[in-house]
Amino acid sequence: AKTLKIGTLSPLTGPYAQDGTDILQGVKTAVAVFEKAGGIPGYDKIEVVPGDSACDGGKATMAANKLINSGVAGVVGAYCSSATIPASVPLNQANIVQITPASTHTDVTGRGFKQIFRMPPRDDVQAWSTVKFLEDGLKIKTLALIDDRQTYTVGLTENITEFAKEKNKIKIVALEHITPGDKDFTAVLTKLKRINPDVIYMGVYQPEGSLMVRQAKALGLKSKLLSEDAVFHPKFLEVGGKAAEGTYLTFAKAPETKERKEFEKTYKNMWKAKTVGSYGYYAYDAGMILLETIKKAGTKTNKMVDTLRNTTWSGVTGEIKFDYKGDRKLAHVIWIVKDGKFVPYWDPLTESYF
Amino acid sequence: MDTASFIIQQLINALFLGSIFALIALGYTMVYGIIELINFAHGELFTAGAFIGIIVLAALQKTGFVESHFVITLILVFGMAMAYVAVLGVAIEHVAYKPLRRASRLAAILSALGMSIFLSNGMMLSQGVSDRAYPSILGIEGFSILDARITYGQVFIIVLSLLLMVALQMFVNWTKLGKAMRATAQNQTMARMLGIDIDKTIRVTFMIGPALGAAAGVMVGLYYGSVRFDMGFIYMIKAFAAAILGGIGSIPGAVLGGMIIGGVEVLWSAFLPSEWKDVTTFVVLILVLYLRPSGILGEHVSETRV
Amino acid sequence: MASEQPILKLEDVHTYYGNIHALKGVSCAIPSGDIACLIGANGAGKSTTLLTIFGVQRAAEGKILYKGREIHHLRPEQVAALGVSQTPEGRQIFPRMTTLENLEMGAFLRGDKVAVAEDMEWVFSLFPVLQERTRQLGGTLSGGEQQMLAIGRALMSRPELLLLDEPSLGLAPKLVEKIFETILEISKSGVTIFLVEQNAHMALSISNTGYVMETGRIVLTDKASDLLQNEKVKKAYLGE
Amino acid sequence: MAELVLRNISKRFGGLLAVDNLDLDVSEGMILSLIGPNGAGKTTVFNMITGVYPPSHGTITYRGNKLNHLRSNRIIRNGIARTFQNIRLFKSMTVLENVQVGLHCRTKSGAFRALFRTPHQKQEEKEIIDRAMEILEFLGLVDYRNEYASYLPYGDQRRLEIARAVATQPHMLLLDEPAAGMNPRETAELMELIIKLRDTGLTIFLVEHDMRLVMGISEIVTVLDHGQKIAEGTPKQVQENERVIEAYLGTKSKERA
Amino acid sequence: MPSSNVKKFIVYSLFMGILILPMVGLPSTGFEITRALLVWGVFVGILAFWLLGKSIRGSDAFQSAAGGLAPFRSRLFDNFTKVPTKIYLCLLLFALAAYPQVANNYMVDVGITCLIYVVLGLGLDIVVGLAGLLDLGYIAFYAVGAYTYSLLNLHFGLSFWSCLPIGIVLGAVCGCIIGYPTLRMRGDYLAIVTMGFGEIIRLVLNNWDKLTKGPNGLLGMAKPAIGYPSFAEGGVKWVSYSLKSLHSLYYLILLIAVLTVIGVGRLNNSRIGRAWIAIREDEVAAELSGVPTTWLKLLAYAMGAAFASVAGAFFASKLSYTNPNFFIFMESCIVLCIVVLGGVGSIPGIVLAGIVLIAVPEVSRELQNYRMLVFGLAMAVMMVLRPEGLIPATRHKRELHETEGETYGE
């Protein structure tokens, strides 16, 4: 008659509440699926303790402490790197396994904490795929970057700049910035229209990304648009509409496995949702491997860490294998929006079209 | 794109952004002008207007009415959003501000802030946390001046907001309401003793101001193509800045302030490092207020009359 | 001359400021066309009486009748609509409106533009200074100028009942004379006047009836000319 | 030389010349009254002396120091204090505290001494209270010391204003219509009070429309009209001056006074 | 219920009904009304309860009953007031000190956050409450403190304690810089300018990559340490003990908070505090009573900023991380809420509000999305019911004779 508790940390309030809710729901789906498949011997119930990190350092540590106190065996979270980093300190002190389904900042795993893992590829991995595509796929000469000066997007544009300088095939002709929450980006876009770079990289989140493609169309920009996984969201297609057509995006390519279809169906049923948000997948996988680990190794942290390190998991986001830092090897591929859908387009590993 | 069209294009961008700021600032300044309250909920009223617009539009789209009666659709969408938000404004006034008329200004500001949080979270709960696509009925067709593009949607919105501003100015000047509002703002008790029904005056203000906000909300939704529960916040701040910059309580001031804020934002981004755009906006605001402590067109009273 | 039915009647009116019991049962009746004068020490409740009549302060108990109609539950704007106007204590000028606008506000309820313009001329003839200051903001006028503006504004509504709270306050002696002359003149045109004054001597000498107020009660009512001779009144309020 | 010297003072508000080339001397220890029709510029003179706004033209000298362009609080520190035509008390402070604020410019302890509550600061706080009590005693307001200023009856508020002004330990006190709104009896009390204040060594500079007060206590009366001095002299001289009667006093007052 | 209350009930319920309308779901998400109805129901319930209470309290029966109880109540009250306030304060302090011993880590963490906000609230009270300057950018000074400590610690290895005075001075300087252009402004012009300054500081921190690492934030600052002499192993050695645990951090912030309470209390009852209040009440009259208003307004900004700066340094060292995102406008609003809700100028009120406003929403996270909804509504309702704040400030009253009973409260 024991209950196993696992915690989540994600912004359930504030502007990122959508992604935060996706994460919570992803983990809850994992628990449901796992329990249905037999659960863990010795426990008759698995409970998800939600923590609201609110994308704020202070609140995130409080939430983390709360999870520690409620005796969770592991934590999935958090979302914003600026919340994950402070929240990981008490979790590290309490020696609780943490898997972030979203934070990509290099410092998240780069501080020597043993029990922290992450599902999505790091900023530099994504930047590498991006630059590779621009250099070898599109073979362009000039690139303009836009970011919204948030931790995530700045990480991406910085890394892209660095990679681009390495081979010096691409010239970065502009680095522009917008304010998150703004709706009008015409000033910056007009500026870029004048420069007319081959590609404009939009290092922004989905709401701004959707608006940006529309305004680019309205202004008659000729440059191609390229964006990243934060924009890879059904909402982008919905809001962007026709203007979104032809936009390239980087996103991890998962095999269209049976499990994935199954998961999507369960998720949609459980949450009465039309689509699954991208972090739902990562969170589901994080939840699943956390539960698998406990099933295999019990709740002793050392054993859990060993198991997590040494196992190759297969999840709905593809193969999962952690390196010594806790980072995952996962390549992004390039997608394109075509006929109102995301379609895989180019694979940087094989340098070939799908 | 040559320099001339670049500049024209950026001026168009500035004009467009400025007229939206101006419209929100107008509603804001009206409410402020009469009860001297920073109406933090104005941003939420703006958002609510956008949501009502989307509801009406979605409903009409289902019936195929939009294609057949485009103009009537627009009238309906704007009309319903403005009417509803006007009622909402009155409701807020009644519940959260009216009881505080005699209390300290800070208490009223907090009550407004509370209302803002309440409404924004309420909308989040019901309309979802992510942005919603606005049916794009305005399209992106337009025409070019040199190489600068302007869409018909933009023209429509600029013209409509100018019309609304002029209508408001005429309404306030030609009816006794304008005078009643100013008197109410300056001395409520005396205004009442002269026969002004200040409850009615305030109520009307709380209808017009939010209704203008709602119109702006619908415009933003229609043109940009999405709405979200928290989008009012940034606009509220900009409108607040615009209203103060122009001289709070002054209708032409609000328009001027909105244009300046929009202009500074766009033109700074256009020629200089864009990450400092917001810093510049605030610096301009502070500089102007430093030189003219009651705003550009604000009534300059030497309050040191002793 | 005063007719039978009083235009204004107070019956046992009580008013509170929070816990402070400011009026403790005020009763009086003012005949139509009369000039009545209320005198009393500082803090006696004179201003409160006027404010209560106007509905700015609520009468907690008692009745106020205007032309036989109960008005104690009416709001100030409703009272104003009945043809009552007031120059309140502290002048209450709209500081960020010009002199002209302030005067126009006095005629807020009136629609007859021609008559309003005439009255404006009349006010300017009473206070020529105001005409020189039409474009100046009310808040920057001198103390006395504001006082004239407050009186002028009250006249602009063409009231039937005029409540004046210390109209001579802050006015130069010459103007004080003028004010009292004007009051007499207005009264002659049929307006009833209820006057509160510290300048008791002058006030009583133009009034018909006088009331003396002490700590929230009217303690003495008499013909004004008699009050002028009353020893107690002389001592306490006339400074003789 | 007189304590306060105004030379060629003018003040212009837009098109209006509120004070026009005025010369005025106030000698130590006297009671001087400034009278004149409404809008003559009396309050404006006070405002210029106390630095509310600078004169458009001319110089103001106090005990040999030029006051033009000094900030008000410095002028008060130099020894000039004033009251206001429309009462301006600190309404939500107690009577005692109102007076304590007046003592601000004569005390020194800053924020750091207050934070660490040094012996010097404690001592000074005690002195502030004692001094404030003395002043309240002098003006007969001790019993009200714990009332909020706004709850005082009108006449007492006027006296509290004087108390606050006296607390700045001035040499010269400017009183702007102190008797406005007072009845004759209260005015008589005020008259005594002003004389009492003068007897403590204060110079009194009075603006007032109550002729009984002005004529009763002034040594010199200056009359202003349209910003210009039209007469100056003893009360008796001024009262009989035709220009003054015409511009200011009116005919009836002559009979009464 | 008197009919006026019934009318009130109907009117308010109706208006509230309109207010919740935007919460009705959209056709596209499925028409959803239960949530809106729930919110409405709760509101109506509370309203009915309150009005009922009000009419019962107003009724004659209650009045006479209360009259009968009055002597009893006053005796009770007397007994309470007979105990000197100092004893209560000691008890409170003891409770606060004992708190971590009985609370778990989470609760201690919440306690720390509350105390940080108490310090911020008291600091802002100097500016808003005492000097009457509406400041919407106060959180910027919190940022200044946090970044001063972070940068000095990371680059120069300066300890928490040596950074404190530097942070205080820098905060005060920033306070003056912000204060200077606002000196001539009043009311809401001040509000927008201070808000603008707050945003400017945040944006500069966010954009100045070279110094602040921009949105990446600064990471890895040392925790505060305390040193003590150790006599073990012969001879005296200076051992430094790093305050790593939540408990020790709690005691540190408790100390800071207590010092802040004492400091603000002393300022309030000093010549400086009185001058501030005089400025709040009537700036012109204050200047003309010999108060150097310009200097004192700057001083208010500087003092307020200094307290925020201390809190910021503590915050940064507690998290070992800082990021410009922590210092958004909403944070300024929350601090302002603490001041106003507690009662402008009232130290006990602000302490109470700091605890209530931070702890209650934090602990009620179970409510999830409804939390902020309720928070917003509660704020408006609180202001309507108690516009003076939870514990309104009373000005200090001076007794001449011991016998006169002191009266507090409304």
Ligand SMILES: Nc1ncnc2c1ncn2[C@@H]1O[C@H](COP(=O)(O)OP(=O)(O)OP(=O)(O)O)[C@@H](O)[C@H]1O
């Ligand atoms: N706003 C108020 N709040 C509290 N008490 C007040 C208020 N206004 C007046 N009072 C009190 O009510 C009483 C009557 O005041 P009122 O102003 O009517 O007196 P008054 O006779 O007009 O005196 P004055 O000659 O000074 O004008 C006084 O004791 C006064 O202190």
Ligand SMILES: Nc1ncnc2c1ncn2[C@@H]1O[C@H](COP(=O)(O)OP(=O)(O)OP(=O)(O)O)[C@@H](O)[C@H]1O
């Ligand atoms: N800030 C200002 N702006 C414009 N005009 C002003 C200003 N202040 C004063 N005035 C004008 O200057 C003139 C002198 O005003 P002042 O207040 O000095 O008169 P006063 O002699 O004190 O009159 P009173 O006896 O009525 O108080 C008045 O006509 C007034 O309207």
Ligand SMILES: [Mg+2]
């Ligand atoms: Mg009175």
Ligand SMILES: [Mg+2]
């Ligand atoms: Mg004057």
